[in-house]
Amino acid sequence: MKLKSIIAASMTVLALGAFIAPIQVNAENTFSKQTLMLASNQIHHGVGTVTAIDSKAKKIELKHGPIKSIGWMGMKMFFVVDDAELLDEVEVGDKVDFEFIETGGKRYVITNIEVQ
Numbered sequence: 001m002k003l004k005s006i007i008a009a010s011m012t013v014l015a016l017g018a019f020i021a022p023i024q025v026n027a028e029n030t031f032s033k034q035t036l037m038l039a040s041n042q043i044h045h046g047v048g049t050v051t052a053i054d055s056k057a058k059k060i061e062l063k064h065g066p067i068k069s070i071g072w073m074g075m076k077m078f079f080v081v082d083d084a085e086l087l088d089e090v091e092v093g094d095k096v097d098f099e100f101i102e103t104g105g106k107r108y109v110i111t112n113i114e115v116q
């Protein structure tokens with residue numbers, strides 16, 4: 001009986017450990033992402049038209065004009081947002097001003113977007 005209690009207690013500790021571990025990993029991921037965002041100090045400004053929105057994937061497609069600060073010609077491309085609520089402000093067809101940063105892995109994150 002006593003051994004059973006010890007086993008049960010051990011199982012609880014193991015289960016708790018498995019539960020806590022992913023939270024710690026997430027906390028680290030969030031930290032490194034913020035560090036990356038701080039490291040890429042430059043905010044780029046662009047003007048464009050919204051061509052598609054995928055709120056679930058936190059993505060927005062824009063047909064944007066030239067953006068000198070990052071050496072881009074005008075093009076149609078996807079950006080991501082960290083905060084999906086930014087996408088509630090816009091609709092397909094809207095002309096927008098937007099700001100974004102480049103994070104690691106050629107990931108372009110919109111930090112602000114406003115309908116013109």
Ligand SMILES: [Cu+2]
Pocket residue numbers: 064072074075076077
């Ligand atoms: Cu582009």
